[in-house]
Amino acid sequence: MTEKKYDSVIIGGGSAGMAAACRIAEAGYSCAIVERETALGGILNQCIHNGFGLHHFKEELTGPEYAERFIQAVKDKGLDVYLETTVMDIEDTGSMKSFYGYSSVYGLLHFSCRSIVLAMGCRERNRGNIGTPGTRPSGIFTAGLAQRLVNIDGYIPGKKIVIVGSGDIGLIMARRMTWVGTEVLGVVEIQPYPAGLTRNIVQCLTDFNIPLHLSHVVSKIWGKERVEGVRVSPVGTEEGGNRASFDLDCDTLLLSVGLVPDNEISKKAGVDLNPETGGALVDSRLMTSVEGIFACGNVLHVHDLVDFVTEESQRCGEAVCHYLKGVAPGRQYRTVSGANVKYVLPNMYNPDGDNRFYLRPLVVKNGAELVVKIEGREVIRKKLRHVQPSEMVSFTLDREEIPSLESSRGNTLETGIL
Amino acid sequence: MERQLICISCPIGCRLQASWTDETDITIEGNQCPRGEIYGREEVLAPKRVVTATCMTAGSPMGTEVRRVSVKTDAPLPKEHIDSLLDTLYSMKIPLPVETGQVLLANIGGTGVNLVATRSM
DSSP states (O other): OEEEEEEEEEEOOSHHHHHHHHHHHHTTOOEEEEOSSSSTTGGGGGOOSEEEOTTTTSSOEEHHHHHHHHHHHHHHTTOEEETTEEEEEEEEOSSSEEEEEEETTTEEEEEEEEEEEEOOOEEEOOHHHHTOOBOOOBOEEEHHHHHHIIIIIOOOOOSEEEEEOOSHHHHHHHHHHHHTTOEEEEEEESSSSOSSOHHHIIIIIGGGTOOEEETEEEEEEEOSSBOOEEEEEEOSSTTTTTOOOEEEOOSEEEEOOOEEEOOHHHHHTTOOBOTTTSSBOOOTTSBOSSTTEEEOGGGTSOOSOHHHHHHHHHHHHHHHHHHHHTOOOSOOEEEEEOTTEEEEESSEEOTTSOEEEEEEESSOEEEEEEEEEETTEEEEEEEEEEEOTTSOEEEEEOGGGSOOOOTTSOOOEEEEEO | OEEEEEOOSSTTOOEEEEEESSTTOEEEESOSSHHHHHHHHHHHHSOEEOOEEEEEEETOOTTSOOOEEEEEESSOEEGGGHHHHHHHHHHOEEESOOOTTOEEEOSGGGSSOOEEESSOO
16 A cells, blocks of 8 residues: 655546646645546546637637646646546545545555545436336436447447437537437427527537427337337426327437536535535535535536636635635635525635635526625626526626625625526 | 528527528628627538547557547538548548647548547547
8 A cells, every 4th residue: 555645635637626736736735636537637538529618718629628738737737646546435534634545557545635625526317317217228328428438439329319308418419429320319308498508409409400309208218128219208388288299219318317416425524515506515715514625616516618617626726725825714604595596606705805606597587687695785786698597607706895794693695696 | 581590609609690682792690799790601601510529549459448539620611521521530540649639631622621639649
């Protein structure tokens, strides 16, 4: 067993982990990334389509190109990277944290560090999560797994495909499967509106005449060894109520039915989770309920743009540096979600600093307004051109915008969309 | 002539209204940035798309992990060239090492668009 000692260790070498690690290393602290895959980059490596980086790099990149810029930065800063190394449990969460890394390359590693950044990303919801009845044949994949098989491993998972869920991964896979020569019979979406971006409807479905069945579900799967077909049924809404079910002969079903933060390690370390996000509850520094353990990226909440993951994770890296320096905010107050907001993060704000918030709307609305109140007093009112649940909203609350607060009160910050 | 379009240049997805009497005089409305106007015009005249895929790599010995190199066209490609490009790139074997941005197929079908690697391996 090898002993390794760092100021900070980052668990997960995707976009979040790399961005946080670079910031920590830039400040001169010793820092390492532990990654279970054979390469850095995380999910970006299989997202070979373009559309990444418009905010952060002001240009349009593919996933691997976006990842490569950070992989290069990690190399340039001389960070220690442990690939093919899996963290199972965080053993000690005291002032000196410790955990084991299991690796086919390095053997058993024992890490000791003053702080940990959780950056494990998220995983896909599967058939069990949506409870689709029917037989249990082969040929049912989550969309992201199929994406990996096609793009990285070079296997094509079927010939006639039905996709469940119209999120962006499902849409991107509809085009990808068409471009590898398979037939995509349709995309089935339970909601009356598509979950993905409009431009992906155009360039991934309309371009190939792939039907989108809104307000429908896959209500049955059949086939003994392999999927042989599925039944598509309308759900009881105005749009779907009067229509009949129909069957599609397919050999493969791809599920694009949402993502959940992957917090198995966090839970075992005693980190308190937020039921609205599936990620950790964090204070204004993105520090979890366990002192010295931070979280950023998709393990904290599922993002729709990697650019926001990078931004959040760089801030997290800066917060880790402050923590290592022994600087802590003097006071922090709670944040809560108000009207039409599913969640707002972080769960605390620092009235003596600049705060950056991310929120998930519950409604589709044009010409909405973001309204932020502290103790009922309005501190921000801002026009939003268009909001919808699949697009995260971010905003900044600067120190100057925060009125003087009486410490005897709760000073809760409430964020709503009107 | 009139056509309703949705701009795919960025995630906003502006709804465009294209109208023209002859193809040298196309008016685009509803765009929020200059890219929308370019997209709308091209979509009416000659639609183009960026193609992304992965190619086999040469020289991966049997029994080792299958590795593919991700690729893209360095500019949107006229749609009628997409199918033949896909046929070509799936039959290619890319010798390693390869650098991001390296041209793997130059001037596809005389369009001036190149196929480039998007990952260094």
